[in-house]
Amino acid sequence: MALIVQKYGGTSVGSAERIKAVAAKVKKWRDDGHDVVVVVSAMSGETNRLIDLAKSIQATPVPRELDVLVATGEQVTIALLSMALDEIGCPARSYTGHQVHILTDSVHSKARILEIDDQRIRADLAKGRVVVVAGFQGSDQDGNITTLGRGGSDTSAVALAAALKADECQIYTDVDGVYTTDPRVVSAARRLDRITFEEMLEMASLGSKVLQIRSVEFAGKYNVPLRVLSSFVEGAGTLITYEDEEMEDALISGIAFNRDEAKLTVLGVPDHPGVASKILGPIGKANIEVDMIIQNTGADDTTDFTFTVHRNDYAAALKILAKVKDELGARAVSSDDKIVKISLVGVGMRSHAGIASTMFEALANEGINIRMISTSEIKISVVVDEKYLELGVRTLHSAFGLDQAPN
């Protein structure tokens, strides 16, 4: 008998029928003798419907009130799921974030969880009830309703699992686990049985958007075993934990990629302290998130400074750089929004040389020119022309033996 926290996303609870299916799934775990806490999102489409409603009133809705509004989405789901559980003879109780004291800071629409009071939940579990909690929401110390931002239901689930010291936090999604790469790009992509928190972080941030990144960080920090599995098909999914012996064999766990990158380079920047912040300061102030940052040693007393942003922010970033260039006395700005990033991810590469050269060689054999390179302890990322995305990912998937199941 274990204590399990399960999280079902918007698609999994998108209709009355699906909510009933989730109830049946939950009851099965309960019947097997486990204590179950369920965290749910708003029914799919509901959050967008509410945001559209807000925007029909106010172009930029007051953040405090937007949170009051969208928090209703999850509240609807917890009530419906509790009814569905009751209907099949599984006693349940629903709670909003506020009701189980999910205390957050006061940053509306992207609040962070500070504390959870597990008393009420434990009392219900002790009475044999399933506890159904609204994901994505909490309240600040003044009792104002807050939300954790899109995808925050994953974070709610992990935070609850941490507070309750749950044995496992199961995230039910519309995919049946974490794959070596996107199966739509490489048909030979395989589901991983296990992956480490660090690898998952690299995979998620690089575009394999299975889990919200913050929930993975949170799970890693509190060592909550996290399992990604499908709401719709049976299967063990992918377990995300800390590295263990079993996992050492695999050099590379997967290949992530990101189609939405654009790169900007400030050429001939005077090579002295403070330059980087003078370039990225205004970018940050404009709320533009920067992904890769690369600066090579300059050949003379100038250097070239490159970074990548989401394509949606490309035009805005370019406009800012035009101004920054003059202020810095840089030579020029060059840019390209037809690029993609491909990354090898694997904790195994830490102790193995030769990964990088295998990677570059495989790409070269296919005539793919590498535009940028950036590495961390457990990943190597390259930027290539957009048109090479599929070829590049397939080539690397095969070059690192990911097409075959590990022995």
Next chain:
Amino acid sequence: MALIVQKYGGTSVGSAERIKAVAAKVKKWRDDGHDVVVVVSAMSGETNRLIDLAKSIQATPVPRELDVLVATGEQVTIALLSMALDEIGCPARSYTGHQVHILTDSVHSKARILEIDDQRIRADLAKGRVVVVAGFQGSDQDGNITTLGRGGSDTSAVALAAALKADECQIYTDVDGVYTTDPRVVSAARRLDRITFEEMLEMASLGSKVLQIRSVEFAGKYNVPLRVLSSFVEGAGTLITYEDEEMEDALISGIAFNRDEAKLTVLGVPDHPGVASKILGPIGKANIEVDMIIQNTGADDTTDFTFTVHRNDYAAALKILAKVKDELGARAVSSDDKIVKISLVGVGMRSHAGIASTMFEALANEGINIRMISTSEIKISVVVDEKYLELGVRTLHSAFGLDQAPN
């Protein structure tokens, strides 16, 4: 400068445009220097949508969870109205029932308000904010979400007005006040400038469904001046207060009626103690509400016992009586579901004889046979055949001079 509590119903906030119109109305009061607390219902159609959703999961939804579900309706409106107010430069804050501590008992779906903590509202008013509160909802002492039942937003508004000792509680509806009778039946029906709480109670319970009855009782109990007015047309509406000198002139304030009545009579009941409860006990147990109850002195040692119920409950009541009749040794059961009730209402009739005879004579002149009569201090009700409803109401409206404005 006064403290005003305003309540806007579902139709008044039924769309983004209407919410904006309400915001403009509220701002006008604010700009005139008044403190304004606004109570809102769910957008029209929303509560039914949520209930349908619940019923698609569970035929009889768990009451606690149904309250969690439907409470989201008002939460959506408070957020949207606060945005609309902010948008036109009128600072506002929304609160759920729970957030302003509208403490209720634990009877889900028809909870009663026990207490309201006005601290948070007063603090916001002091800062120049409009306070927007979700009607219809509260929470019990364990923090469970409760609702007050359909139409409960009126009660919320009155309870808030009482707690805040507001100068006036304004109920905005889709009618522009309380009328002498239904204008659809009598085109000469007039809007009343004033009416007493007691008269309003009789009018409301008798079918002029402008205000929820409980809210009128509440307003009377705490002496909160209540004003019914239109969300859509300008006008002073109808003020509901205690009787004052001005009002003594009018004998009759209005004529109410009820189309949905059915009557049942147990004939030849042995005339001894406990008979009435033996008849009405099983009716009450079947959750059938009884309206009029009439028992006349018997001619011999038996009597006839008559009561009226809603037509929806007619068949069920008849079935129960068939059984009760045999148990009591009564002679027979007679019944009629083609009857209506017409009532004269007015505090003035207390001190004036002759009202009843004028009424009966006016009806007799039109050939309308009176089937039953029942009176209270401020009303006289008669039951007549369904076909006479319109004629009866028109006749009385004219007989008591309601067609003309009072001098």
